[in-house]
Amino acid sequence: xxxxxxxxxxxxxxxxxxxxxxxxxxxxxxxxxxxxxxxxxxxxxxxxxxxxxxxxxxxxxxxxxxxxxxxxxxxxxxxxxxxxxxxxxxxxxxxxxxxxxxxxxxxxxxxxxxxxxxxxxxxxxxxxxxxxxxxxxxxxxxxxxxxxxxxxxxxxxxxxxxxxxxxxxxxxxxxxxxxxxxxxxxxxxxxxxxxxxxxxxxxxxxxxxxxxxxxxxxxxxxxxxxxxxxxxxxxxxxxxxxxxxxxxxxxxxxxxxxxxxxxxxxxxxxxxxxxxxxxxxx
Numbered sequence: 001x002x003x004x005x006x007x008x009x010x011x012x013x014x015x016x017x018x019x020x021x022x023x024x025x026x027x028x029x030x031x032x033x034x035x036x037x038x039x040x041x042x043x044x045x046x047x048x049x050x051x052x053x054x055x056x057x058x059x060x061x062x063x064x065x066x067x068x069x070x071x072x073x074x075x076x077x078x079x080x081x082x083x084x085x086x087x088x089x090x091x092x093x094x095x096x097x098x099x100x101x102x103x104x105x106x107x108x109x110x111x112x113x114x115x116x117x118x119x120x121x122x123x124x125x126x127x128x129x130x131x132x133x134x135x136x137x138x139x140x141x142x143x144x145x146x147x148x149x150x151x152x153x154x155x156x157x158x159x160x161x162x163x164x165x166x167x168x169x170x171x172x173x174x175x176x177x178x179x180x181x182x183x184x185x186x187x188x189x190x191x192x193x194x195x196x197x198x199x200x201x202x203x204x205x206x207x208x209x210x211x212x213x214x215x216x217x218x219x220x221x222x223x224x225x226x227x228x229x230x231x232x233x234x235x236x237x238x239x240x241x242x243x244x245x246x247x248x249x250x251x252x253x254x255x256x257x258x259x260x261x262x263x264x265x266x267x268x269x270x271x272x273x274x275x276x277x278x279x280x281x282x
Contacts, residue, residue, distance in 0.1 A: 004039055007058040013111050025096055025104045029108050032087040032094045036179040039066045040272050042240060048268040057184050059119035060129055063178055064110035067137045073105040088222035128183050136176035145169025157232045163203060165232060171202020189219025197257060204250045208280040211243055247280045
């Protein structure tokens, strides 16, 4: 991931204008770090099958991180979660103002597709990657999940509806990261298997986030915790004990499935995935 971080810093969105803080705000949350989990998944798949394509794959990994970062900026807005902290730093609407945060989110969203359109792949591959990122991050994916999440605050949903919500809000972008890696290396036969694996991984990721929201401090998490009482989180609906049971069962299933992957894919993904699959046990 060190080369990806270098690529990210070299390609941060920098424009020239007389705005007092627009350029700085564009880079604020990207420079703040984060887990870089989604780019790591994509690059892990590429490295497993064609490490010579890693430099080119950084364009797709960066596009995913741009889209993910935009979603966090908007998620933290006063109209949504109204969170003052993200990635261990004050959120953009706190540092600057709400208008800046909205516009920076808009800019990073569109810049993700500009970056992807410039990736040194064939036209066919570029279109497939753009399609995957747009579908899973847009109106049939992450945005749909966000809309449901916001609309049904203070209205408890069924467990199945919560899974649908978080499959869209969280899991689809994680699944797309794995699938896009397979598309880059021409393993489209593997793409669906990785996507389905990624959906379950994303649901686990959300259950874990909900558990950590009530078991970690804001300082430990790097974002505001104990802020989901009105939300349809797994913990608010199932309770902490049942959520832990769900997480443990899903973690066991994913670890078993990981063992069925080809050796080179296991070797690249296991160091990252085993840690994250078990992170609720820490």
